Amino acid sequence: MTKYYHLSIDLDSSTSTCQDCTQLFDEWLGGTGVATKLFSEYCLKPCEPLSPDAPVIFAIGPLNIIFPVMTKTVAIFHSPLTGNLGESHAGGRLALAMFESQNHLISIKGKASYPSYIVIENHQLRIEKAKSLWGFSATSTERILRNKEKGLGKRSIMRIGPAGERLSPLACVTVDSSRHFGRLGLGAVLGSKNIKAIVISGNQSLPVPNNKTYTKEYLKLHQTITQSTVMKKYHDLGTPMNVLPLHYSGALPTRNFTQGFFEGASHISGEAFAENDLVQQISCAGCPVGCIHMASHREVYDPQNHMVKTFKVSYDYELIFALGSNLSISSRSEILKLILECERQGWDIMSLGGTLAWATEAYRKGIIGAKESMGEHLRFGDSALYHRILGYISQHANPFYADLEKGVAYCSSKYGGKEFAVHFGGNEAPGYLTGMNAFLGFALGVRHSHLDAAGYDIDQKSAQFASKTDQLLALYRESLERMIFNSLTACLFSRKVYTSDQIVRCFQALDDTTKTKAYLEALSHRILGLKFECKFRLGFSWDSLSLSQCFEGFSTPQSVLRSEDFKAGVSLFSKWIDEDRKLHRKAATLIRF
Numbered sequence: 001m002t003k004y005y006h007l008s009i010d011l012d013s014s015t016s017t018c019q020d021c022t023q024l025f026d027e028w029l030g031g032t033g034v035a036t037k038l039f040s041e042y043c044l045k046p047c048e049p050l051s052p053d054a055p056v057i058f059a060i061g062p063l064n065i066i067f068p069v070m071t072k073t074v075a076i077f078h079s080p081l082t083g084n085l086g087e088s089h090a091g092g093r094l095a096l097a098m099f100e101s102q103n104h105l106i107s108i109k110g111k112a113s114y115p116s117y118i119v120i121e122n123h124q125l126r127i128e129k130a131k132s133l134w135g136f137s138a139t140s141t142e143r144i145l146r147n148k149e150k151g152l153g154k155r156s157i158m159r160i161g162p163a164g165e166r167l168s169p170l171a172c173v174t175v176d177s178s179r180h181f182g183r184l185g186l187g188a189v190l191g192s193k194n195i196k197a198i199v200i201s202g203n204q205s206l207p208v209p210n211n212k213t214y215t216k217e218y219l220k221l222h223q224t225i226t227q228s229t230v231m232k233k234y235h236d237l238g239t240p241m242n243v244l245p246l247h248y249s250g251a252l253p254t255r256n257f258t259q260g261f262f263e264g265a266s267h268i269s270g271e272a273f274a275e276n277d278l279v280q281q282i283s284c285a286g287c288p289v290g291c292i293h294m295a296s297h298r299e300v301y302d303p304q305n306h307m308v309k310t311f312k313v314s315y316d317y318e319l320i321f322a323l324g325s326n327l328s329i330s331s332r333s334e335i336l337k338l339i340l341e342c343e344r345q346g347w348d349i350m351s352l353g354g355t356l357a358w359a360t361e362a363y364r365k366g367i368i369g370a371k372e373s374m375g376e377h378l379r380f381g382d383s384a385l386y387h388r389i390l391g392y393i394s395q396h397a398n399p400f401y402a403d404l405e406k407g408v409a410y411c412s413s414k415y416g417g418k419e420f421a422v423h424f425g426g427n428e429a430p431g432y433l434t435g436m437n438a439f440l441g442f443a444l445g446v447r448h449s450h451l452d453a454a455g456y457d458i459d460q461k462s463a464q465f466a467s468k469t470d471q472l473l474a475l476y477r478e479s480l481e482r483m484i485f486n487s488l489t490a491c492l493f494s495r496k497v498y499t500s501d502q503i504v505r506c507f508q509a510l511d512d513t514t515k516t517k518a519y520l521e522a523l524s525h526r527i528l529g530l531k532f533e534c535k536f537r538l539g540f541s542w543d544s545l546s547l548s549q550c551f552e553g554f555s556t557p558q559s560v561l562r563s564e565d566f567k568a569g570v571s572l573f574s575k576w577i578d579e580d581r582k583l584h585r586k587a588a589t590l591i592r593f
């Protein structure tokens with residue numbers, strides 16, 4: 001039987017303990033289930049997201065590394081952006097390093113007394129001084145630590161940039177070369193704990209199962225992933241393949257979501273990036289797909305002597321929308337330049353791009369003026385201006401620019417302009433103007449993200465449903481299925497490969513016959529119920545959800561958006577979730593942790 005271990009780190013005392021947590025994995029599967037359960041135990045009384053008591057929890061799943069594309073690590077924390085439950089997933093080598101170090105679950109509490117970085121080698125902990133790293137970009141920090149901390153066997157490096165040190169709620173955690181715990185401000189949480197980076201490595205490699213069933217399942221999965229069309233699109237153009245179809249269907253957010261098509265779309269399409277800028281496709285450890293698209297970007301640092309540096313910059317659909325169409329920028333090199341600066345600072349690009357778009361509209365409408373902008377004329381499409389603004393924000397050049405790295409919800413509350421503030425539950429909106437299901441998905445999802453239920457997909461298939469209720473039911477079913485997927489910490493791109501039958505067969509190949517379809521279905525309700533229990537404990541309410549005024553009467557490819565439809569959707573969805581919460585509470589009395 002597989003054993004699972006929990007490394008618990010107390011930064012107040014610079015100590016750690018490692019305990020067997022197999023029972024927790026048995027009951028909550030792994031990833032999001034296990035991490036949320038532990039979070040709920042730690043946060044019986046809510047605390048401030050940036051207080052030392054606030055925990056950060058990382059978890060991998062029971063199939064990680066053992067099967068292909070089981071590559072992610074889940075982070076659960078108290079989000080400084082939404083003030084509610086934070087959840088973010090990252091790939092790279094982190095899951096492999098946690099697996100090889102036999103730390104399936106890592107929790108961090110307390111606060112280091114000086115800027116530090118954490119080194120985990122198998123079950124051993126070291127806390128090192130990071131004063132010399134404080135202020136360094138996320139990209140430079142990785143380079144320095146890669147040389148300094150060689151580690152044991154497989155190694156992964158997480159770090160924050162200056163944005164995390166400044167406790168920006170938009171700050172992300174960068175993992176290895178180009179993966180992120182992007183959304184909801186985990187970077188600020190680590191910054192508040194004085195933690196610049198975490199280097200984790202291990203060499204306790206476990207033998208893979210030695211039976212014919214396992215080999216057969218693995219090879220079949222590998223073949224489907226690499227030789228069928230199911231995941232080919234992710235390798236070929238990657239998610240930027242979405243730019244043109246969304247533009248042609250009127251669903252590509254442009255200029256702060258004021259229209260769904262962008263006149264420069266052909267210049268920033270997946271095809272244009274692939275033909276002109278793409279230099280490499282790389283993969284998370286344990287994945288044969290290679291969907292991470294890297295572009296080459298030249299930076300001139302000494303024009304007189306023609307001195308340039310070339311950088312590899314990873315790009316995907318969300319980054320292209322957030323710093324491209326939504327800011328009306330149609331130059332790929334300018335988008336790459338902005339991405340690179342955000343990577344250095346360690347900002348979540350979707351949230352920062354959304355905030356820049358809000359600021360531009362606020363300036364156009366006279367809500368902010370020259371005093372706030374320091375004489376800059378904010379206008380869509382001016383990439384040089386946006387580059388300067390990134391500099392002002394990172395320098396906190398004045399109170400307004402300092403506020404911009406707190407996000408749309410904060411800025412629109414302070415300065416006005418709520419009527420065109422595009423956020424859901426405090427999280428800046430992802431790039432889909434497809435219809436009501438996308439928006440309901442952002443609002444109702446645990447993370448207020450497109451990753452909760454992919455409502456955009458339901459919008460695009462809306463003709464296949466008999467009623468709006470059926471569409472909403474599909475949204476709810478997708479949320480449930482993702483509870484299992486995220487507990488396995490599978491990459492969401494593989495959700496058509498890992499059907500529920502396939503997941504059961506994977507467990508059977510590992511001699512685990514307890515994970516039946518009925519068991520997983522019941523567990524999905526309990527995990528979703530638990531998550532919403534945590535959200536309510538942290539202050540969430542259904543009443544807090546509303547459709548931004550700017551979308552009232554807005555025409556999308558699926559429908560015309562109306563507040564009353566939005567409210568009806570929230571009301572119905574909340575009834576289903578309340579049933580899951582009750583189910584969780586009932587089951588919780590039977591389970592002891």
Ligand code: SF4
Nearest residue numbers: 283284287289291491
């Ligand atoms: S498909 Fe892409 S994001 Fe998913 S595991 Fe593979 S390389 Fe990572």
